[in-house]
Amino acid sequence: MTARSTRRTTAAHSRLAAVGAIAVAGTLLLTGCGDQTKDEDSGSTTTAAPLADKLPQEIRDQGVIKVGSDIAYAPVEFKDSSGKTVGIDPDLAAAMGKQLGVTFDFQNGTFDTLITGLRSKRYDIAMSAMTDTKDRQEGVDPDTGKKVGEGVDFVDYFTAGVSIYTKKGDDQGIKTWSDLCGKRIVLQRGTVSEDLAKAEAKKCTGGKTIAIEAFDNDQQAQTRLRAGGADAGSSDFPVAAYAVKTSGGGKDFQLVGEQVEAAPYGIAVAKDQTQLRDALKAAMDAVIKSGEYEKILTKWGAEDGAVKEAAINGGK
Numbered sequence: 001m002t003a004r005s006t007r008r009t010t011a012a013h014s015r016l017a018a019v020g021a022i023a024v025a026g027t028l029l030l031t032g033c034g035d036q037t038k039d040e041d042s043g044s045t046t047t048a049a050p051l052a053d054k055l056p057q058e059i060r061d062q063g064v065i066k067v068g069s070d071i072a073y074a075p076v077e078f079k080d081s082s083g084k085t086v087g088i089d090p091d092l093a094a095a096m097g098k099q100l101g102v103t104f105d106f107q108n109g110t111f112d113t114l115i116t117g118l119r120s121k122r123y124d125i126a127m128s129a130m131t132d133t134k135d136r137q138e139g140v141d142p143d144t145g146k147k148v149g150e151g152v153d154f155v156d157y158f159t160a161g162v163s164i165y166t167k168k169g170d171d172q173g174i175k176t177w178s179d180l181c182g183k184r185i186v187l188q189r190g191t192v193s194e195d196l197a198k199a200e201a202k203k204c205t206g207g208k209t210i211a212i213e214a215f216d217n218d219q220q221a222q223t224r225l226r227a228g229g230a231d232a233g234s235s236d237f238p239v240a241a242y243a244v245k246t247s248g249g250g251k252d253f254q255l256v257g258e259q260v261e262a263a264p265y266g267i268a269v270a271k272d273q274t275q276l277r278d279a280l281k282a283a284m285d286a287v288i289k290s291g292e293y294e295k296i297l298t299k300w301g302a303e304d305g306a307v308k309e310a311a312i313n314g315g316k
Contacts, residue, residue, distance in 0.1 A: 049100055049101025050286070054283075055101075055275070055279045063102050064102060064104075065097075065103070067105060067124070067125055068117045068127075069107065069108065070109060070114065071106060072108075073129050073217070074243070074246075076088045076128070088158070088302055090106060092157065095292045095296065096284060099286045099287065104127075107122075110216045110217070111130075111189070111216075115149070118152060118269075121270075124269075124273075125267050125268060125269050125276070130265060131264065132156050133192075137315065138151045139151035139152075153268070153269045153270075153271055153273075154264070154266025154312065154315060155284060155312060156265065156314040157265060157266070157267065157284050158264070160259075161236070161259030161261055161262040162237065162259060163234065163235065163255055163257075164177070164234050165225075165232065165233050165235075165240045165243065165244060165253045165255050166253065166256055167225065167254075174232050174257070177200045177257075181203075182208040182210075184210075184213065184229075184230040185197055185211070185230060185231065185233065186215065187221050187235065188214065188221055192261060218243075222243055222252075222253075225253070226252055237305075238305060263315055264307075266315065278312075288308065293306070
């Protein structure tokens, strides 16, 4: 996860033929479509799925879209006190499920393995506050510049920048990324935060560098900072802001400086799954147009990242 943004394009609604509507309705009764996870109480059933015919037949037949996600990135996706998967992405997925007549089944994985899982067909999509970047589109390792895979397509649906946060009342003089030279920062592995920290470390002078400690998930990084094991942490702005607001009742952390590198969050789809990609875009556009998108973002305090339309491969 880390820094992403989204935008544009509208897709027309298409109507189901009478026979298709009956078949989809029957499938919905059997599969409980509209649920975003396998939790018994986490979804809703819909009998009207106006965009179902846009999906590949295989997905329609199985009634489920398998979602790879790092479910430890509040408020985008995380487990609540009952163990249920909640957050911005699960709520948006449930709304899209109503349009498409399928269940979005969120399956937990570490962030830096999600694209690999997509490539091996363990997941149909990856939806995990993932920044749409040209490197990810083209399958390029950002550290080496070498091609390591075929890349993925993205359906962009939200905009976020990257933020730095510190222990509350102890900012260590950190206001910008250049202030991190000679400091230790904690963050999640495989994120734009890590890319930014590595790039900034190369600019440090006077024999200083940035000590970067990367973790499997953002919660582990927060725990390290909270315990005094680092000078600062970094994550996407909505995640950092949520941690500042909620951790220790708002007494643990504070944001420092401005968010940077605003870019799109995208739903990752394999390059050869263009029909699924386009169906997801149409569903997201329908959710945006209906007003449900705005309600979901407002519920999680993330309305500043809203977009007017979904986009395909809008990252740079």
